[in-house]
Amino acid sequence: MKRYLSLDILRGLTIFGMVFSAIIPHGVLPAWMYHIQTPPPHHTFDPSLSGVGWVDLVFPIFIFCMGMAIPFAGRARIEAAKGANVTKAYLNSTLVRFLMLWLFSYLYVLLNFSTSEGWIAQLTTLGGFAALFLVYYVFPKNPQGRFRIWANENKKVIRIAGVVSAALLIAAGNLFLGEEISIYRSGIIIFLLAFLYLFGSLIWYFTRDNLRARIVIFFLIVAFAAVTMSYDLQSKMYAIKEIRWFFNMEYIYFLLILLPATWVGDLVRARVFSPQGYSPVTEAPVSKPVKAFVLIYIGAILLWLMFALYGKWTLYTFLFSSGSFALLWFVMRNLMPVYKKETLLALVLMILGGATIFAEGSISKSPFTISYSFITAAISIYLLIITDFISAFNPRSMFVRIFAGAGSNPLMSYIAFGSLVMPLFKLTGLIILYQAAYPAGWPWIGVARAAVAVLLTMSIVAYLSERKIFWRA
Numbered sequence: 001m002k003r004y005l006s007l008d009i010l011r012g013l014t015i016f017g018m019v020f021s022a023i024i025p026h027g028v029l030p031a032w033m034y035h036i037q038t039p040p041p042h043h044t045f046d047p048s049l050s051g052v053g054w055v056d057l058v059f060p061i062f063i064f065c066m067g068m069a070i071p072f073a074g075r076a077r078i079e080a081a082k083g084a085n086v087t088k089a090y091l092n093s094t095l096v097r098f099l100m101l102w103l104f105s106y107l108y109v110l111l112n113f114s115t116s117e118g119w120i121a122q123l124t125t126l127g128g129f130a131a132l133f134l135v136y137y138v139f140p141k142n143p144q145g146r147f148r149i150w151a152n153e154n155k156k157v158i159r160i161a162g163v164v165s166a167a168l169l170i171a172a173g174n175l176f177l178g179e180e181i182s183i184y185r186s187g188i189i190i191f192l193l194a195f196l197y198l199f200g201s202l203i204w205y206f207t208r209d210n211l212r213a214r215i216v217i218f219f220l221i222v223a224f225a226a227v228t229m230s231y232d233l234q235s236k237m238y239a240i241k242e243i244r245w246f247f248n249m250e251y252i253y254f255l256l257i258l259l260p261a262t263w264v265g266d267l268v269r270a271r272v273f274s275p276q277g278y279s280p281v282t283e284a285p286v287s288k289p290v291k292a293f294v295l296i297y298i299g300a301i302l303l304w305l306m307f308a309l310y311g312k313w314t315l316y317t318f319l320f321s322s323g324s325f326a327l328l329w330f331v332m333r334n335l336m337p338v339y340k341k342e343t344l345l346a347l348v349l350m351i352l353g354g355a356t357i358f359a360e361g362s363i364s365k366s367p368f369t370i371s372y373s374f375i376t377a378a379i380s381i382y383l384l385i386i387t388d389f390i391s392a393f394n395p396r397s398m399f400v401r402i403f404a405g406a407g408s409n410p411l412m413s414y415i416a417f418g419s420l421v422m423p424l425f426k427l428t429g430l431i432i433l434y435q436a437a438y439p440a441g442w443p444w445i446g447v448a449r450a451a452v453a454v455l456l457t458m459s460i461v462a463y464l465s466e467r468k469i470f471w472r473a
Contacts, residue, residue, distance in 0.1 A: 002272055002273060003408065004068075004072070004268060004269075004272055004278075005391045005395065005400070005404055006384060006387040006388045006390075006391050007065060007068055007069065007268075007384070007387075007407070008403070008404040008405075008407035008408045009387040009390060009391060009400060009403045009404045009407055010061065010065055010380075010383055010384055010387045010407065011062065011065040011407035011408075011410060012402070012403030012404060012405070012406040012407030012408075012413070012458065013061075013383075013387075013403055013407070014058050014059075014061045014062040014065060014407075015062070015406060015407065015410060015413045015414055015458070016403070016406070016454055016455075016458060017054070017055070017057075017058035017061075018058050018059065018062070018189070018414070019413075019414070019417050019454045019457070020450055020451060020454045021034070021035075021055045021058065023417070023450045023453065023454070024446065024447050024450045025438065025443045025446035025447065025450075026040070026043060027040045027041035027042065027043065028040065028041070028443040028446075029443050029444075029447070031053075032053050032054070032310060033053075033055070033447075034053070034055060035053065035055050035056055035365070035366075036049050036050070036051045036052065036053050036056055036310075036364065036365070037049050037364065037365065037366050045366070047364075047366060047367055049364070050362030050363060050364045051309060051310050051311070051362075051363065051364065052306075052309040052310065052363055052364070052365065052372065052375070052376075053306075053309075053310055054306065056365045056372075057376055057379060059189065059365075060254070060257050060365075060372070060373070060376035060377070060380065061376065061379070061380045061383060062193075063193070063196060063254055063257045063258050063261070064257055064258070064260075064261040064376075064377060064380035064381075064384075065261070065380075065407075066193065066196065066197060066200070066258060066261070067200055067257065067258035067259065067260070067261025067262045067264075067265060068261045068262070068264055068265035068268065068384075069265065070197075070200055070201055070204050070258075070261075070262050070265060071204060071208070071262060071265040071266045071269045072265060072269050072272075074090070074201065074204055074205060074208070075208075075269060077089070077090055077093055078090060087205075090205055091202075091205075094198065094201045094202065094205075095198075097197065097201075097473050098194055098195075098197060098198040098201075100136070100473035101190065101193065101194035101197060101473035102191065102194040102195075104132075104136065104187075104190055104194075104411060104473060105186045105187045105188075105189075105190035105191040105193075105194060106185070106186045106187075107128075107131075107132060107135075107166055107170075108128075108132065108187060108190070108414075108415045108419060109185050109186060109187050110128075110170045110173070110179070110181065110185060111125065111127075111128025111129070111131065111132065111166060111169055111170060111173075111419070112125055112128065112415075112418055112419050113125045113128070113173050113177050113179060114418055114419070114422045114423045114426070116177050116178075116179075119426070119427060120176075120177075121177055122423040122424075122426045122427050123423070123427070124169055124172065124173060124177070125419055125423040126419075126420070126423050126424070126427075127165070127169050128166065128169050128419060129415075129416075129419040129420050129423075130165070131162050131163075131165040131166040131169060132162070132166070132415075132419075132471070133162070133471070134158050134159065134161055134162025134165065135159060135162035135163060135166065136411060136471035136472060136473065137158075137469070137470070137471060138470040138471065138472045139151060139152050139155045140152070140468060183245050183246075184241070184245050186245075189414075190414070192248065192250065192251060192254070194473075195251040196251060196254055196255065196258055199251065199252070199255060200255060200258045200259065200262065203217055203255070203259065203262075204262045208266075211263065214259060214262070214263065217259070218255075218256070218259045218260070221252060221253075221255050221256055221259070222256065222370060224252065225252070225253050225256065225368075225370055226370065228249060229360075229367070229368075229369075229370075233249065234248075234249040234250065234253075234367065234368065235367065237249060250368055253368045253370075253373065254368075254373065256370065256373035256374070256377070257373045257376060257377045257380070260345060260349065260377050261377065261380070263345070264342055264345065264381065264384070267341055267342065271338075279392065280336065280338045280339065280388055280392075281336075281388050281389050281392035281393075282392050283338075284335070284336045284338070286335050286336065290335060291389070294331065294332070294335065294336065295386065295389045297328060297331070298328065298382050298385060298386055299386065301321075301324045301325065301328060301382070302379060302382055302383070304320075304321070304324070305321055305375075305379065308320075308321060309363060309375070313354075313357045313358075313362075313363065315358075318354040318355070318357070318358075321350065321354060322347075322350060322351050322354055325343075325346060325347045325350045325351075325378070326347055328343060328347075329343040329344055329346075329347045339385060342381050342384075342385070343381070343382075343385075345378075345381060346377075346378040346381040346382060347378075349374045349375070349377050349378040349381075350374070350375060350378040352374045353370075353371045353372075353373075353374030353375035353378065354371070354375070356369070356370050356371035356374060357369075357371040363375065391404075401462055401466070402455065402458050402459050402462045403458065403462075404462070405458075405461060405462025405463070405464075405465040405466055406458035406459075406461045406462050406465070408465050408470070409461050409462075409464065409465045409469075409470050409471060411471040411472070411473065412461050412464070412470075412471045413457070413458060413461045416457045416460060416461055417453065417454060417457045420457075420460070421453065421456065421457050421460070434449070434453065437449040437452075
């Protein structure tokens with residue numbers, strides 16, 4: 001299947017943001033370096049705080065990337081099922097992928113013992129990473145080399161070995177390391193993504209040739225969100241422990257980001273698979289200075305929007321933001337018309353989101369607001385265009401190779417720092433160097449340390465990706 005490099009880069013950037021924001025020094029940096037609702041120094045959740053910071057953008061942008069990828073993978077599965085019952089084959093594969101992603105949300109948590117003391121815990125964590133490798137490794141269709149041919153011939157045995165190893169390691173962790181085994185111990189982000197994938201894939205499949213039906217579903221979800229939020233049903237249900245382990249209304253709310261992304265994915269996929277290919281920046285009928293102006297203008301708008309969303313949202317910021325997006329749509333329609341549909345969607349989402357802030361009274365990630373979904377989806381579209389420029393200007397740069405490589409291997413990228421790099425640091429003694437790289441009283445050096453550590457992790461994953469070693473649910 002053809003890959004869309006810009007999407008891989010954007011996905012890689014979001015994974016970098018998720019891991020980076022989790023390991024930067026806590027409690028000592030400015031408030032804008034953390035989630036708005038968990039400010040320093042104690043990071044206690046405060047739902048009364050509103051606004052959106054850069055950390056609050058990372059997850060919705062990843063959801064947007066997932067939505068864009070659904071048409072790419074979905075069309076490939078439909079084409080592969082020709083001659084069979086296409087609907088049955090698609091539904092079966094969707095259910096299997098959902099279950100594997102749902103299982104992953106538990107396995108990577110239950111197999112990570114790296115926070116425990118001692119070398120046995122670190123070795124056990126590495127063993128857990130290896131077990132996940134056996135379970136989620138993608139066996140190539142046309143293997144090259146003796147080992148890969150052997151692995152393909154014995155894939156069922158390898159899968160079973162991975163499952164058995166994972167089960168034994170989890171049991172050993174419980175017996176000897178005191179790790180709890182519980183249905184409540186899951187990675188909440190992957191858990192949520194599993195359900196989003198399930199709902200989004202089903203909606204896309206049954207509306208793949210009927211955009212109007214998808215739009216109707218989108219606005220039905222808007223209505224559902226508005227009603228349930230007005231009665232505060234999300235927080236009431238989440239407060240019930242027996243319910244929240246498997247259901248959260250945010251599974252439905254976040255579809256307001258994912259569904260627009262599926263339409264963008266439909267547009268881009270059709271272009272990528274067209275006979276002439278898809279190189280929107282290099283083939284644009286404008287000079288390099290004009291392209292540079294467009295790129296700078298998009299960056300300036302997004303920077304302004306970040307300041308506006310972090311502060312108090314007023315009528316003036318709404319009008320200025322909407323006007324800037326409208327001007328950008330006009331510029332793109334005339335200079336780079338390939339983007340006119342995407343930028344029109346971003347403009348509509350921006351206006352709807354900005355207006356909805358006034359209706360809701362504020363914008364926030366937690367509790368979830370409708371305006372948050374609209375505006376983050378609009379931002380995601382422009383970030384995707386920026387990655388188009390990046391991949392066009394220097395497609396073989398180290399930056400592109402690292403972020404696209406890690407972005408094409410998201411499951412491994414997401415857990416590699418905690419399940420591979422940190423155990424190796426502790427076993428080899430490099431943890432001493434890692435700790436020394438954050439001297440007391442120098443928090444920004446700690447930020448630089450976090451960035452280097454995540455880049456190292458992503459470089460390892462990118463190296464494996466370039467050698468066609470992937471994990472997939």
